[in-house]
Amino acid sequence: MCGIVGYVGNREALPILIQGIKCLEYRGYDSAGVAIINNEQKLVIHKCKGKIVDLERSFPKNLNFQGNIGISHTRWATHGKSTEENAHPHTDCTGNIALVHNGIIENYKKLRAMLKKEGHRFVSETDTEILAHLIEKYYNNNNDLHLAVQCALNLVQGTFGIVVIDRANPQKIVAARRGSPLIIGIGNGENFVASDVSALISHTKSVIYLDDNETVEITKDRYIIKNLENAEIEKEISSVSWDVSDISKKGFNHFMLKEIFEQPESITNAFRGRFMENLDTARLGGLQLSANELLKIKHIQIVACGTSWHAGLIGKYLLEDIARIPVKVEYASEYRYHNPVIPSDTLVIAISQSGETADTLAALREAKARGAKVIGITNVIGSTIARETDSGSYIHAGAEIGVASTKAFTSQITILILLSIILGRMKSISPMEGREYIEELKKIPDKVQHILDKNDEIREIAKIYKHAKNALYLGRGVNFPVALEGALKLKEISYVHAEGYPAAEMKHGPIALIDKNMPVFFIVIKDFIHDKVINNMEEVKARSGKIIAIANENDIAVEKLADSIITIPKTLSNLSPLLTVIPLQLLAYHIAVLRGCNVDQPRNLAKSVTVE
Numbered sequence: 001m002c003g004i005v006g007y008v009g010n011r012e013a014l015p016i017l018i019q020g021i022k023c024l025e026y027r028g029y030d031s032a033g034v035a036i037i038n039n040e041q042k043l044v045i046h047k048c049k050g051k052i053v054d055l056e057r058s059f060p061k062n063l064n065f066q067g068n069i070g071i072s073h074t075r076w077a078t079h080g081k082s083t084e085e086n087a088h089p090h091t092d093c094t095g096n097i098a099l100v101h102n103g104i105i106e107n108y109k110k111l112r113a114m115l116k117k118e119g120h121r122f123v124s125e126t127d128t129e130i131l132a133h134l135i136e137k138y139y140n141n142n143n144d145l146h147l148a149v150q151c152a153l154n155l156v157q158g159t160f161g162i163v164v165i166d167r168a169n170p171q172k173i174v175a176a177r178r179g180s181p182l183i184i185g186i187g188n189g190e191n192f193v194a195s196d197v198s199a200l201i202s203h204t205k206s207v208i209y210l211d212d213n214e215t216v217e218i219t220k221d222r223y224i225i226k227n228l229e230n231a232e233i234e235k236e237i238s239s240v241s242w243d244v245s246d247i248s249k250k251g252f253n254h255f256m257l258k259e260i261f262e263q264p265e266s267i268t269n270a271f272r273g274r275f276m277e278n279l280d281t282a283r284l285g286g287l288q289l290s291a292n293e294l295l296k297i298k299h300i301q302i303v304a305c306g307t308s309w310h311a312g313l314i315g316k317y318l319l320e321d322i323a324r325i326p327v328k329v330e331y332a333s334e335y336r337y338h339n340p341v342i343p344s345d346t347l348v349i350a351i352s353q354s355g356e357t358a359d360t361l362a363a364l365r366e367a368k369a370r371g372a373k374v375i376g377i378t379n380v381i382g383s384t385i386a387r388e389t390d391s392g393s394y395i396h397a398g399a400e401i402g403v404a405s406t407k408a409f410t411s412q413i414t415i416l417i418l419l420s421i422i423l424g425r426m427k428s429i430s431p432m433e434g435r436e437y438i439e440e441l442k443k444i445p446d447k448v449q450h451i452l453d454k455n456d457e458i459r460e461i462a463k464i465y466k467h468a469k470n471a472l473y474l475g476r477g478v479n480f481p482v483a484l485e486g487a488l489k490l491k492e493i494s495y496v497h498a499e500g501y502p503a504a505e506m507k508h509g510p511i512a513l514i515d516k517n518m519p520v521f522f523i524v525i526k527d528f529i530h531d532k533v534i535n536n537m538e539e540v541k542a543r544s545g546k547i548i549a550i551a552n553e554n555d556i557a558v559e560k561l562a563d564s565i566i567t568i569p570k571t572l573s574n575l576s577p578l579l580t581v582i583p584l585q586l587l588a589y590h591i592a593v594l595r596g597c598n599v600d601q602p603r604n605l606a607k608s609v610t611v612e
């Protein structure tokens, strides 16, 4: 999704603005641009289709980009193709006001028609451009940039994170937010604004998270936050816990690979300090739910998107089995559009790595509006979902930069296991069972490491299947969502068509696809459903499909049937997704690399989807 950076201070703005959007590249984009008020008090703009390196290569030599205030942007096309004209920043008719925008202006057609009638001229197909003209309109009336932004935004329906500069106010940035994240970075004699903390942390760790319908005027020494009615607001300054090293590759070829390899540590970070050994249970301090409130939970509904939705599906298996509470898992994008039934005593859980996914946010707001208790499972501290849920639990996975989510997934599952233990111990499982889960969970990081040590072996298997055009992923029980996740990983980064299915469902359709060219990835661990999965493997074998099995060591039945096997250590069935997904992440990674794909920034995808 789009990325925004703004700077005002004493330093040269351009390198800061370019480096800032480079930190946001991982979010996905297709054009980029920058605007600066230079030291001759001129507004200079440069933008282009493509990547930031293309922008850097094509800076016009005849323009002076030296100045201490500016804005930059990476655009992920929504309204209008990826072209230079549609790239941000956009300007008003006078060419004095420039702005960048994330989000979608829903009533832009009406506003555009109105502004055209008033004589405004448009040069792009974007919804964003109308904002520059609307601000111009009000600025002409009141000569106050901050007020003009507020007046303009009062007419706007939709979502925005915007940052505005004006040639006539060369010391001031005005920014505003509704629905799209925006963070102020507070420096010493300089200030920043960005859509994501990763663009700020090399300059400052002191940040203010803007909330919806807040606007801010920022100069190098101060900031004034107001609401859209122009009343001043006091906000808390937060400290970012991430480090610059969190957003470097640390010697790995790709962020995705680094993040896969970080999982022994990120899983540990998710459960560290969260066991109550004396009571054979766990605790999630951030939940802020009393024992009484926990006991009252009769239903759970999970809302999420993408990989987080798969974690939610695993959560269903865990919570229903361990805590005996019925769980519904919903695509967040569908939730509010089907008039959801939320029985009393329902706990709604919003799962989101970024904490900014627009659909998940909308779903949790719907649940809250209907009176449900909503908790969040998020990674990004201070993110909108973390702040808008009643309470929640951070997964503490550290920055996840690869667009294809890996370590966040296993950390989300870890939190769901802890929640299942907490609720399970209150409702159904014995101290012995609670203790067994805890002891087994503690062993998981070493077992993950054991699988990661097979990376070379997994790369060799990837070589065999790198030319496949389709792939099927099959698993049962708690490993069915892992099959979905394995398929998602492959299609996201290698563009191979892949589908995940419950293994037994194969014979109701996908079996028609199986021939000698079809790789079928089976998750077949030694649990109560093992023999049934072996039957499904037989069915594939009988049709000459190629079987790649994720199985436990010394599984003779699997050895007889599989063309390739990646073995994983044994653990409790309910904890097995933490292990079974690791080879699938690595397989997808290697297949994508072997096919020459851009693993960290796959085409058309965005890390954090902040539009509906």
Ligand code: G6P
Residues within 6 Å of the ligand: 305, 306, 307, 308, 351, 352, 353, 354, 355, 356, 357, 360, 403, 404, 405, 605, 606, 607, 608, 609
């Ligand atoms: C995008 C990303 C996925 C992610 C999904 C949900 O589609 O590309 O990797 O799983 O959003 O994101 P969230 O931040 O809410 O977990």
